[in-house]
Every structure is written in structure tokens, then in C-alpha cells.
Amino acid sequence: xxxxxxxxxxxxxxxxxxxxxxxxxxxxxxxxxxxxxxxxxxxxxxxxxxxxxxxxxxxxxxxxxxxxxxxxxxxxxxxxxxxxxxxxxxxxxxxxxxxxxxxxxxxxxxxxxxxxxxxxxxxxxxxxxxxxxxxxxxxxxxxxxxxxxxxxxxxxxxxxxxxxxxxxxxxxxxxxxxxxxxxxxxxxxxxxxxxxxxxxxxxxxxxxxxxxxxxxxxxxxxxxxxxxxxxxxxxxxxxxxxxxxxxxxxxxxxxxxxxxxxxxxxxxxxxxxxxxxxxxxxxxxxxxxxxxxxxxxxxxxxxxxxxxxxxxxxxxxxxxxxxxxxxxxxxxxxxxxxxxxxxxxxxxxxxxxxxxxxxxxxxxxxxxxxxxxxxxxxxxxxxxxxxxxxxxxxxxxxxxxxxxxxxxxxx
Numbered sequence: 584x585x586x587x588x589x590x591x592x593x594x595x596x597x598x599x600x601x602x603x604x605x606x607x608x609x610x611x612x613x614x615x616x617x618x619x620x621x622x623x624x625x626x627x628x629x630x631x632x633x634x635x636x637x638x639x640x641x642x643x644x645x646x647x648x649x650x651x652x653x654x655x656x657x658x659x660x661x662x663x664x665x666x667x668x669x670x671x672x673x674x675x676x677x678x679x680x681x682x683x684x685x686x687x688x689x690x691x692x693x694x695x696x697x698x699x700x701x702x703x704x705x706x707x708x709x710x711x712x713x714x715x716x717x718x719x720x721x722x723x724x725x726x727x728x729x730x731x732x733x734x735x736x737x738x739x740x741x742x743x744x745x746x747x748x749x750x751x752x753x754x755x756x757x758x759x760x761x762x763x764x765x766x767x768x769x770x771x772x773x774x775x776x777x778x779x780x781x782x783x784x785x786x787x788x789x790x791x792x793x794x795x796x797x798x799x800x801x802x803x804x805x806x807x808x809x810x811x812x813x814x815x816x817x818x819x820x821x822x823x824x825x826x827x828x829x830x831x832x833x834x835x836x837x838x839x840x841x842x843x844x845x846x847x848x849x850x851x852x853x854x855x856x857x858x859x860x861x862x863x864x865x866x867x868x869x870x871x872x873x874x875x876x877x878x879x880x881x882x883x884x885x886x887x888x889x890x891x892x893x894x895x896x897x898x899x900x901x902x903x904x905x906x907x908x909x910x911x912x913x914x915x916x917x918x919x920x921x922x923x924x925x926x927x928x929x930x931x932x933x934x935x936x937x938x939x940x941x942x943x944x945x946x947x948x949x950x951x952x953x954x955x956x957x958x959x960x961x962x963x964x965x966x967x968x969x970x971x972x973x974x975x976x977x978x979x980x981x982x983x984x985x986x987x988x989x990x991x992x993x994x
Contacts, residue, residue, distance in 0.1 A: 590704035591630040594711045595642040596688040601834050604956045612712040613648040615917050617845045618885040618900050621652050622712045624863045631659040632859050633720035636666030637702040646672045658862045671695045687805040692795050699788050707791050710783040715830040717854050723823050727785045732821035737783035739829045742776050754778040762820040828853040839952045842898045842915050876907050
């Protein structure tokens with residue numbers, strides 16, 4: 584065992600229900616982000632930049648979409664003779680429907696516990712993909728060693744006026760940085776300041792395997808995060824404060840806002856382009872073509888697109904076609920989609936390979952963007968139709984898709 588050597592765990596057994604329909608057929612880790620990335624790119628870069636050579640990817644289902652993106656891990660320097668990227672999938676009882684097994688994911692870790700022994704690592708760092716951050720894992724390890732704690736958990740300090748709708752868990756931390764408790768942020772006694780648990784942990788590999796074995800021995804049907812939540816309360820644990828950009832992708836609205844945040848230079852630099860540049864799968868494609876009729880403002884547009892219309896304050900992924908006399912405003916258009924002439928989109932998320940036919944109008948809101956599922960074909964919609972209108976089934980010639988109730992978010 585090499586002193587201070589770390590192995591990494593990407594815990595992808597995150598519930599997908601809150602981000603439906605975007606995650607109906609993919610895990611959160613596979614969600615496209617900022618015109619060319621996937622969410623899994625961030626934790627992978629965080630780990631490999633810190634010198635982590637061995638990473639285990641643990642998931643319940645939909646491993647194919649993850650594997651198609653990361654492959655051997657070449658873009659992150661993981662295609663070496665030492666260490667590498669390892670995938671562990673355990674479908675579970677309910678994994679095919681919402682990404683979470685009724686029995687919990689702890690048995691997946693127990694069944695593959697040999698991974699930790701073979702990694703020959705002294706420490707293990709655990710993180711998911713829901714919390715978007717660019718963190719210096721080496722700094723967290725140094726803090727962990729200096730403080731002599733059993734477990735170090737990363738948190739973000741934030742001030743809020745009203746936290747009734749917060750879904751995150753929050754830490755109780757004393758003046759010395761020791762963790763004293765864990766509770767729902769909505770139940771926090773200190774309404775002015777919250778210490779949001781980012782579910783990033785560092786602990787000795789030997790302690791982690793012990794916690795996993797104990798949980799299975801007690802026949803607990805739980806998740807690894809549940810085990811770690813209990814451990815940071817029962818064992819001497821320290822908090823490490825993260826001060827960079829953070830977004831919790833716990834809803835479609837949060838996913839939409841995270842993409843819109845990247846239109847501001849300070850946010851993009853903090854998350855993707857700072858001292859620790861985020862890597863992703865490289866695709867060599869032709870540059871985007873902008874015709875004389877195009878009008879683009881305050882937008883991120885990837886390679887391979889054909890832009891003939893008006894685009895403002897939007898994020899456009901690869902190989903998207905936007906025809907003449909089209910208006911795309913405050914929207915996210917994913918790879919391979921096409922928008923016909925005369926169409927108008929405001930506050931819309933188009934998943935991959937969606938076709939919007941000419942003269943179609945979709946109007947959502949900032950807090951309730953309209954989501955169009957992958958491979959859908961949307962025909963002309965009545966003028967003025969918004970997220971507050973009646974269900975689509977009452978409209979004639981509106982849409983050709985089997986899931987019409989998911990197309991519009993209603994208040």
C-alpha cells in the first residue's frame with residue numbers, strides 16, 4: 584500500500600425521479616451539460632487531477648450510456664497499465680424504473696469489495712454527479728490528514744432567507760470544524776446560514792470496507808450514502824468548506840438554471856475553465872455555420888451546427904439545425920435536434936434528436952421550462968400556448984409523442 588494513495592468511487596446510484604423526463608432512460612451522470620460536456624466529466628476530472636489512478640463506477644442500471652461516453656477513460660488519463668476505470672452494475676429490484684433499488688446499493692459495494700483491496704490505496708474519496716463543483720481533492724486530503732479525523736465531508740456554506748423547499752441535507756458544524764449532526768436543510772434551526780452536505784467524503788479505505796461489511800452483517804437495506812451519513816455523526820468527523828461554484832441538480836429547474844449559469848463568464852470560469860480545466864470526450868466535427876440571416880447573442884453553441892435563425896441566451900449542443908425566421912430564446916437544445924422555419928421557442932429544453940416542425944410555438948417560463956423528450960416530433964401548436972394552458976390532449980394537431988403529459992410543466 585502506497586502512503587497517501589487514493590482510489591476514487593463515483594456513486595451513480597442517484598434517484599432520477601426528480602429530473603424526469605430527462606432521466607427516464609439515462610442516469611443523472613449522463614445528462615448533457617453546457618453544449619459539450621456530460622455531468623460525469625466533472626467528478627472524473629476532480630479525481631484524476633488529484634492523481635487518482637483507480638476509479639470505480641458503481642451504478643444500478645443504464646451503464647451503457649456511461650460507458651459509451653467515458654470508454655477507457657483516455658481523456659482523463661485513465662487508460663494506463665496501473666489502475667484504470669472499473670464499472671460495477673447491480674440492477675436491483677427497481678433499478679430499471681427510477682435508478683434506485685428497494686434493497687439499497689450497499690450490496691453492490693459488498694459484492695465488489697475486492698476492488699478496494701486490489702486498488703492498494705490508503706484512502707478512498709467518494710462523490711456523485713448530482714453536485715456540480717470543481718474541487719481540489721488534494722486539498723481535501725491534506726485537510727483530512729492534518730485534522731486527524733476518521734472522515735472528512737465537504738460542505739458549502741450559504742446564506743438563505745427561506746429554506747422551506749431545500750431538499751439537501753445540512754451539517755451542524757462547531758467552531759473547530761467538527762461535524763456534530765446532520766439534518767434536512769428545511770429543518771435547520773439556523774435560517775440565516777446553511778452548511779450544505781455535498782456528499783463528498785474522504786476516509787481510510789480500511790474504514791470504508793469495515794462500514795460496508797457492518798451494514799451488510801446487520802442486514803440493512805440501505806444506500807452507501809446512508810451508511811456514510813450515520814458514520815459522520817457517530818465517528819470523529821471534520822468538515823471541509825468548498826467555496827467555488829455549486830449547483831445541486833435535484834430537479835429539471837435546477838438543471839436548466841445550471842446551464843443558463845454557464846452563460847456568465849465568471850460561472851463558466853469557476854466551474855469549467857479555471858486552474859483545473861474539466862475534460863470531456865473529444866469529437867472532431869466541422870465548425871458551426873452561421874448564415875447571413877442568423878442573429879446570435881449571449882449563447883453557447885457547439886460544433887457542427889447550422890444556424891439560420893435568431894438565437895439568444897441559449898445553450899446549443901452539437902449538430903443542431905435552426906432554420907430561417909426561427910426564434911430560440913433562453914432554451915437548451917441538445918444534440919441532433921432540428922427547428923423548422925418560423926418556429927418560436929422560449930424557456931424550452933429539447934432532448935436529443937427532437938424535431939420541431941415549422942411555425943411551432945413553445946413558451947415555458949424560467950421556473951417551469953418545457954421539456955420535450957428524446958426523439959419527439961412536435962407539430963404546430965396553437966398561438967399563445969404556455970405552461971398554464973389546458974392539457975395537450977385537448978388541442979388538435981399538436982404533437983406526435985406517446986408521453987404528452989410530460990411535455991408541459993404546470994404550476
